[in-house]
Amino acid sequence: MLKGFYTAASGMLSAQYRQNMLTHNLANAETPGFKADQGVARSFPTMLMQANSSQAGNLQNKQPIGALSTAVYMQEQLTNIRQGDVRQTGSATDLALLQAGTTDNQAVLFSVATENGERYTRNGNFQTDAEGRLATASGYLVQGIDGNPIQVDGDSFQVESGGTVLVDGEDRGTIQVVFAENTNILEKDGDGLYRTEEEPLPTAYGNGAIAFQLQQQALENSNVDTAQTMNEMLSTYRMFEANQKVLQAYDHSLEKAVNEVGRLT
Structure with a gap:
């Protein structure tokens, strides 16, 4: 009976992890360039139950009883890299990356320099720092193809479709754009990086x-589908609630076994 107890508990934990992931997606539905996470759940291998027969002292005579499902767990969390819709802002420091010819598992990204090394982002909501360099909202410098930051000296600059930055007609460098052939190697590092x-x-x-x-x-807008995410959250909650009721039923059965079945009369 305890096997079912643990199976229901694992189902509740899996639903909780999924709910946390969906809540994070929904909270970032308005974050530029945010990519939604998707969870992959998997069950542990099914157990085949058999009964040993002791007829004529032969313990090798096994009779199959059936299969027993065991626990479930969140195997991995993947990022949906699909491009979001693009909206006009009118701000010179805002940049959107438009990609074509890539699969669902490939992407192009901006390269930025952080104190922990090179990081990548799809959030083009940039600004100029105190020294007139192009940077993220958190102050990380946008890199050029030469490895140096992009000096724009204010908001009066133009970015060509090929990534070249012009200030009063002067070439200030080309914004570095990198290519991820397999986005499964990317790990989220906070701040949209x-x-x-x-x-x-x-x-x-x-x-x-x-x-x-x-x-x-x-x-580029977030690619979170708010309506779908809310439906998935409701479905996950119901799954959690169903496993919770199973757990309560097992707990009630154990209580009866301890307090009633085992009582001496």
Whole structure:
């Protein structure tokens, strides 16, 4: 009976982890460039139950009883890298990355410098820092293809579709855009940033397999589907509640076994 007790408990934990993930998605539905997470649940291997027969002293005569499902768990959490809708903002420091020719598992990203090394982002809601350099809202410097920050000296600059930054017609460098051939290697690092434990991502420039362009005065919206996310949250809550009722039923049965069945009369 305790096997079912643990199965119901694991179902509640799995539902809780999924609910936390969906809540995080919904909270970032208005965050530019945010990519929704998707959870993958998996059950432990099914157990095959058999009964041993002791007929004629033979303990090897096994009779199959049936299969027993065991616990479930959140195997992994993947990021849906699909591009979000693009909206016009009118701000010169806002940049949107538009990609084409990529699969659902590939993406282009901006490269930024942090105190922990190179990081990547799809959030083009940039600003200029005190020294006139292009930076993220958290102050991380946007990198050029030469590895140096982009000096814009204010808001009067233009960004061409190919990534070149012009200030009064002067070339101030090209914004570095990198290519992730397999986005499963990317890990979220907070502040809308991604990191990878492998080699730094290669530049997207000169890669004939993909096509991309930058759009100034525009931002990429989050790809979170709020209606679908709320439906999934409701479904997950009901799954949690169902496992909770099973757990309560087991607890009630154990209580009766201890207090009533085992009582001496």
